[in-house]
Amino acid sequence: MVPQPKVMTLGHWMLDYFRRRPERLLLMILVVSGLIVWGRDYFYPRDRGAQALEWAPILPPVTNLAALPELVVATRRGPATYWTEPDGRTLGIEHDLALSFGLSLGKPVRFLVLDNLNQVMVAVHQGKAHFAAAAVPVTTDFGRDFQFTPPYYHSHPQVVFNPLLHRSVHSPAELSGQTVTLVPNPDLVARLNHLQEKTQGFSWKAAPHGMTEMELMRQVYEGQVSYGAASSDIIAVAQNYYPDLSVAFNLGSDLPLAWAFPISSPLLYEAALHFMQSYQRSNGLAQVVEHYYGSVGALSHDDALDFLQKRVYRLPTLMPIFRNAAALSGVDWRLLAAMAFQESRWNNDAISPTGVRGLMMLTADTADRLGVSDRLDAAQAVPAAARYLARLRDELPLAISEPDRTWIALAAYNVGSAHVEDALFLARRRGFDVNGWNSLRQTLPLLTDPDIYRQVRHGFARGGEPVRFVENVRSYYDILEHFERDTPVPNVKKLGR
Known part of the structure; x- marks a missing residue:
């Protein structure tokens, strides 16, 4: 008898695969269960956007900016545009840019939040919103009915x-x-x-x-x-x-991605052009883009997968320690968890060849300075590290706002405040914005160049290391924000995304 070929259905294949790779099954269960909770915000109930579009009133033409009572902005929900946190805060690159535009005009902003780009463009075309701020691609098809601001980002x-x-x-x-x-x-x-x-x-x-x-x-x-x-x-x-x-x-x-205005609204369009140009000159646009996209792509596939897997079987036992440290220091427990993962992969017994050890990978000198008698005792090390980060953050100039304040403090935590001061000096001398992390991300690596580090007070530093540290911590923090959205957070400073 001729042997029959084995037919493997998708179900059989998945069963066989997960039997050989059980950690992947664990990750899949984690993601699905997390999204059941997380999805309440990111995923609209079906047709909610269509209903919002149908019920939205048609706005009168804009003939006088001074008489305009408010800006109505059509957008869509998503990580690149607009979303709502569990505590009610609204965030997103389009959200932040639109609010800044409204502030420049002295007008309140109301968002018409829809499901997709089709609905957004229909809303503007029908006069139910003044303009679209929804990661709108600038295309020739759209150009027949809309006019666009200068782009703030590119995508494909x-x-x-x-x-x-x-x-x-x-x-x-x-x-x-x-x-x-x-x-x-x-x-x-x-x-x-x-x-x-x-x-x-x-x-x-x-x-x-x-x-x-x-x-x-x-x-x-x-x-x-x-x-x-x-x-x-x-x-x-x-x-x-x-x-x-x-x-x-x-x-x-x-x-290019930009805002889209109807051809019939030249007054508001000209105001938006002026706003975008001045916002770009002041570096405000670059700061907003860096805030939301700066750390995207920082993690490798293996790092992200390792983090998601260890979130299942290591984080739950450590979470009480992180949350206690957050309550003592005012630092978000998720940020502390992200720092600890970058330092030790949440391995409390970690020891490096250079002598740093424990969950937070403290040196002996740092532990002494922070009052930690046992670096392998996470209950001592995490609160001490949290207080140290909070102190570094508080010592920064008041002109530096969040989240840049925390990212710069993280760099100081990693490489030392003295070298961060040198990087700020280099940023100032180059005409960069000294109140933004994006500037330090460019100047810190220069501290390895002999022609440059001889010009600063504290000399050589491995400036690339704090940049990698901050970008990885930001990415891990973003993942925890994504999957731990409904976990109560103590009264700590909120960083946004």
Whole structure:
């Protein structure tokens, strides 16, 4: 008898895979359970955006800026645009930029929060919002009905998949017989229609009403959706939370992202042009972009995966220590946890060849200075490190605001306040903004250059190390904010994303 080939269904394949890689099953369970809670904010109830669009009133034309009672801004919920924290705070790059624009005009801002870019552009076209601040790609199709401000960022559409659950593809031709899912987006639809004409057997479909791009990324990661399409800025953020999310290929070149105004609103458009130009000159625009995108891509796939796995089996036993230290110091426990992971991978018995040891990897001198008698005692080390970070943060000039204040304090924690002072001196001499972390991120690595470190008071420093330390801590902190959104946080200084 001829042996029959073994037919392995997706279910059998997953069972066999997770039997061989149980840690991946643990990670999958973690992500799904975390998103059940987290999703209440990021994922709208179905059709909520459509209802908001339908019920929104049509606004009168803007003929006099002084008489304008408020700015109504159409946006969409997501990590690159606008979201609401459990404590009620609203955040996002579009949120922050729109509020700054409103402040420059002396006007309050009201957001019309919708599900997708299609709805956003319809809202502006119908006169239900004054402009769109929703990571809008500047395209010729939009240009017929809208006018755009100077861009604040660039992005390009990509196709993504989970190679552990679905066949890898690396070109459009390999998508023959496959379906790509996307959240409605006029530019993306046009690109996929063009691809469909050239690729036999390829098709695309719209995600269910109300789904956000981040929810689509989660479904691709879980295997509920085989292939998804979204913008690269969304995908880069999502890969921190879902490390196995892989880019198959790009669907086109970079597109500028900007605000979109109706052709019929020249007064407000001119005001926005003036605001963007002056905000860019003052470095305010660069600070906002750095705040939300600065640490994206800092972690490798393995680092992100390791962090998510250890969050399951190591963090719960350490959380009481972090939370107690937060209550004593005013530093968010999630930031302390992120620092500890970067230092020791949450290994309380860690010892390095250079003699640093414990959960916070303290040197003997630092431990003595902080009053820690046993560096391997996390109950001593974590509160001491938290108080030290809080002190470094408090000692910075008042002109430095959050979150830059905390990022600069983290750099001082890692390399010492003296070298941070030298980096600030270099930033000032180069005309950089000395109140922003982005400037120090550029000047700290210069302290390894003999021609430069001889010009500063405290000399040589491995300036690249504090930059990596801060960017990795920011990324781990972002992941914890994402998955620990409903965990009560003591009365600490909030950093935003």
